Amino acid sequence: MVRRRVPEDLRQAQARMTHVSLHGGPDPAARAAVVSVPGRLATRAWWRSHSAQRLAFGYTLLAPAALYVVLLVGGPFIFSLYLALTDASVADPVATFVGLENFRAAVEAEVFWIALQNSIVFLVVAAIFKGLLGTTLAFLLLQNFRGKKIVRGLVVIPFTLPIAISVLSWKWMYDSQFSVINWALSGVGLIGSYGSPDWPIWLGQPYLALAACIAVNVWRTFPFSAIVLLAGYTSVPPDVLDAARVDGCTFFQRFRHVVAPMIFPILMIGFLFDTVFTLSDLSVVYLLTQGGPGNATKILPVLAYQIGIQAGALGRGAAIALFLVPLLLPAIFLVLRNLKRRE
Amino acid sequence: MSEPRSVLIDDAAVSRRGFLRVTGAGVAGGSLLAMLDARQAPAQVRGTSLRILQWSHFIPAYDAWFDKFAKEWGDKNGVKVRVDHIPHLELPARMAAEFAAGAGHDIIHNGSSILTRLYHKNLVDITDIYDQIGRKSGGWIPAAKSLVEVDGRYYGIPMFYILLPMLWRKDLFDQAGLKPPDTWELARVAARTLKPKGHPTGIQFSQCADANLNWRSLLFSFGGAEADPSGENILVDSKEMREALRFAKALFDEGMTAEVFSWDDASDNRYLASGVASWIHDAISAYRTTEDTNPPVFKNTFIGMEPAGPGGKRVSVAAANVYMIWKFSKNQQAAKEFLVHVMDNDREGMVQSRGYNMPYLNANYAKPMPVIGTDPKMQILQDFPKIVAFYGYPGPFTTPIQEVVNLFVLPDTFTKVARGEPIEDAVKWCVGEYRRIFARHKRA
Numbered sequence: 001m002v003r004r005r006v007p008e009d010l011r012q013a014q015a016r017m018t019h020v021s022l023h024g025g026p027d028p029a030a031r032a033a034v035v036s037v038p039g040r041l042a043t044r045a046w047w048r049s050h051s052a053q054r055l056a057f058g059y060t061l062l063a064p065a066a067l068y069v070v071l072l073v074g075g076p077f078i079f080s081l082y083l084a085l086t087d088a089s090v091a092d093p094v095a096t097f098v099g100l101e102n103f104r105a106a107v108e109a110e111v112f113w114i115a116l117q118n119s120i121v122f123l124v125v126a127a128i129f130k131g132l133l134g135t136t137l138a139f140l141l142l143q144n145f146r147g148k149k150i151v152r153g154l155v156v157i158p159f160t161l162p163i164a165i166s167v168l169s170w171k172w173m174y175d176s177q178f179s180v181i182n183w184a185l186s187g188v189g190l191i192g193s194y195g196s197p198d199w200p201i202w203l204g205q206p207y208l209a210l211a212a213c214i215a216v217n218v219w220r221t222f223p224f225s226a227i228v229l230l231a232g233y234t235s236v237p238p239d240v241l242d243a244a245r246v247d248g249c250t251f252f253q254r255f256r257h258v259v260a261p262m263i264f265p266i267l268m269i270g271f272l273f274d275t276v277f278t279l280s281d282l283s284v285v286y287l288l289t290q291g292g293p294g295n296a297t298k299i300l301p302v303l304a305y306q307i308g309i310q311a312g313a314l315g316r317g318a319a320i321a322l323f324l325v326p327l328l329l330p331a332i333f334l335v336l337r338n339l340k341r342r343e
Numbered sequence: 344m345s346e347p348r349s350v351l352i353d354d355a356a357v358s359r360r361g362f363l364r365v366t367g368a369g370v371a372g373g374s375l376l377a378m379l380d381a382r383q384a385p386a387q388v389r390g391t392s393l394r395i396l397q398w399s400h401f402i403p404a405y406d407a408w409f410d411k412f413a414k415e416w417g418d419k420n421g422v423k424v425r426v427d428h429i430p431h432l433e434l435p436a437r438m439a440a441e442f443a444a445g446a447g448h449d450i451i452h453n454g455s456s457i458l459t460r461l462y463h464k465n466l467v468d469i470t471d472i473y474d475q476i477g478r479k480s481g482g483w484i485p486a487a488k489s490l491v492e493v494d495g496r497y498y499g500i501p502m503f504y505i506l507l508p509m510l511w512r513k514d515l516f517d518q519a520g521l522k523p524p525d526t527w528e529l530a531r532v533a534a535r536t537l538k539p540k541g542h543p544t545g546i547q548f549s550q551c552a553d554a555n556l557n558w559r560s561l562l563f564s565f566g567g568a569e570a571d572p573s574g575e576n577i578l579v580d581s582k583e584m585r586e587a588l589r590f591a592k593a594l595f596d597e598g599m600t601a602e603v604f605s606w607d608d609a610s611d612n613r614y615l616a617s618g619v620a621s622w623i624h625d626a627i628s629a630y631r632t633t634e635d636t637n638p639p640v641f642k643n644t645f646i647g648m649e650p651a652g653p654g655g656k657r658v659s660v661a662a663a664n665v666y667m668i669w670k671f672s673k674n675q676q677a678a679k680e681f682l683v684h685v686m687d688n689d690r691e692g693m694v695q696s697r698g699y700n701m702p703y704l705n706a707n708y709a710k711p712m713p714v715i716g717t718d719p720k721m722q723i724l725q726d727f728p729k730i731v732a733f734y735g736y737p738g739p740f741t742t743p744i745q746e747v748v749n750l751f752v753l754p755d756t757f758t759k760v761a762r763g764e765p766i767e768d769a770v771k772w773c774v775g776e777y778r779r780i781f782a783r784h785k786r787a
Binding site for chain 1: 439541550600607613742758779783786
């Protein structure tokens with residue numbers, strides 16, 4: 001086989017092509033040069049091509065993250081789908097396919113609709129308060145004052161305390177007889193004494209009980225919202241804020257027109273996390289009221305736990321828990337769509 | 344090598360193999376008898392380990408004693424024993440986790456929510472020791488059987504139960520010229536009289552274990568029932584149920600405050616210990632708490648028999664406690680030996696629990712019973728075994744009943760009425776919930 005000598009101009013074009021491809025692909029001249037060269041390069045297998053190798057390398061780097069998601073999120077999700085479609089019980093490893101029977105059983109029960117309604121109220125009200133309190137706290141922590149670092153450490157305590165300990169402390173504070181909140185309010189004359197009609201029974205009156213549970217959830221997790229906002233705010237270049245200030249923007253205008261758009265992706269991710277945390281929060285309600293009084297605070301995770309684990313009907317418990325997915329999907333959709341638009 | 348020859352001894356031919364078989368069996372039997380007599384486990388359990396999971400007892404001193412007791416048994420028999428304690432509400436979840444993993448403890452304890460029927464296929468059939476323990480101690484009380492029996496076999500050892508008697512303030516009753524609360528009607532009159540004097544009563548109208556127990560005691564004492572003896576048919580749609588609901592509504596309106604809607608299992612303990620309550624219907628842990636925290640109130644707190652309903656019937660629904668052995672346990676023999684040993688020392692358990700643990704064995708009701716038999720105020724508890732019942736009465740504690748209990752259907756029915764819902768609406772809702780739950784289990 002006779003080896004043809006490559007002309008000098010073509011060699012230079014190839015060298016340019018290699019150089020340019022590192023920055024986004026060959027230029028037109030180089031492409032023309034490649035086309036003009038007959039031989040092995042044009043006919044070799046696709047998987048040995050440069051682009052295929054780049055693709056493979058990219059997927060290799062992505063693999064650990066993808067594997068993590070599949071194993072820790074996809075696996076359990078598929079498993080819960082499987083449970084929801086069977087008559088699985090906590091005490092029987094062999095389950096029979098029952099179709100949508102568990103979902104039918106769930107929607108037939110009055111308590112399910114109460115739990116669904118409470119879950120939505122819980123989510124929306126908690127999100128509003130966490131947003132307000134989290135934002136306020138974040139801006140307070142942005143101010144310069146003595147002991148700022150200590151205060152920043154202290155505000156995350158509710159979030160880091162073991163949930164059982166913090167909720168049991170709240171249970172004491174809500175106690176019908178010894179509530180420190182009531183005794184303090186009574187002490188300053190805002191309510192009557194113990195036994196009087198205006199003495200609040202925090203966990204005994206339906207709306208008050210739900211509000212009390214939401215308050216504990218907000219107390220526990222609003223520092224998280226504040227930290228997310230704080231992290232986003234500190235990533236905004238100071239000169240942008242200075243420019244806005246020089247242009248005469250007020251504090252709220254700066255926040256609305258400069259900061260919020262810049263940290264929007266962070267806010268959205270924080271919102272998504274918060275929604276998931278709130279909807280799946282079993283402990284606060286379970287430890288405070290177990291869903292009572294008379295199902296006034298029953299939310300879907302508590303109901304799923306009571307039926308799936310305590311009563312042993314794993315299939316029905318899984319079906320109830322899966323109703324959380326349609327509640328979460330709109331939030332996920334909104335967040336991802338907004339992020340995509342911004343990209 | 345020659346064939347074994349028969350040797351003629353007293354006109355009987357005995358081969359070497361036959362001789363070894365007979366003498367071996369004799370030695371083994373003798374050893375077993377000697378072992379049982381000495382209360383020692385067989386040699387094959389030596390060098391093994393045994394793990395026990397149970398609740399954190401409401402009397403902490405009992406846990407300390409039990410751990411020591413288990414260790415001593417282990418040391419004596421060469422078994423490494425480990426006892427883990429968790430809150431009783433976590434036991435069902437832990438049980439599910441251990442079953443799913445096929446590993447965990449050898450012996451597992453159930454308190455109040457008894458899961459024998461749910462898990463029986465995965466539990467060791469311990470009919471042999473159930474019978475043996477019963478024979479030794481004059482039999483089991485009638486209510487014990489329904490907790491652990493499935494199709495004529497036994498899958499658990501009823502360990503003790505917790506009574507919820509009347510705890511009432513004799514000083515307040517005397518001052519108001521009231522009779523002791525021997526009937527529900529007398530209890531209502533007392534609450535109605537003492538509430539205006541600052542001493543209301545209280546029973547949980549909430550979602551907690553005591554609410555499940557207390558309202559069933561009232562319902563059953565009024566002649567009501569939950570399921571028939573087969574456990575298949577629901578009996579809550581009854582005249583007695585409506586009577587009980589009507590009574591509960593009156594009791595709430597006349598003698599309680601809205602606090603009861605927020606109560607948990609310990610709230611009534613605190614209510615009594617604070618000196619506010621005129622009477623409560625609760626376990627004697629409330630009595631013991633008061634002894635420790637408010638001696639003057641304790642001095643005037645008396646324990647009463649389960650109040651009688653309008654027809655004179657008394658049924659006391661108690662919180663059951665049962666031990667079971669997992670089939671996956673690698674040390675079932677030691678687990679059985681240990682349970683027998685625990686039951687042999689049942690009376691000591693009563694002492695260590697300060698009279699909190701009530702026995703299931705008839706022999707242990709010989710008067711005077713430990714602790715409660717020697718305390719004049721507690722002696723009345725010795726008369727409870729005849730009237731004690733569990734969830735599902737008069738039927739067994741089945742899996743549908745377990746779901747009814749876990750979803751607090753019965754306390755919620757009482758709560759609805761107390762909050763002003765018409766009785767017929769509440770009963771309709773209650774019956775609907777029972778039917779749906781029973782139907783689902785039947786379909787499954």
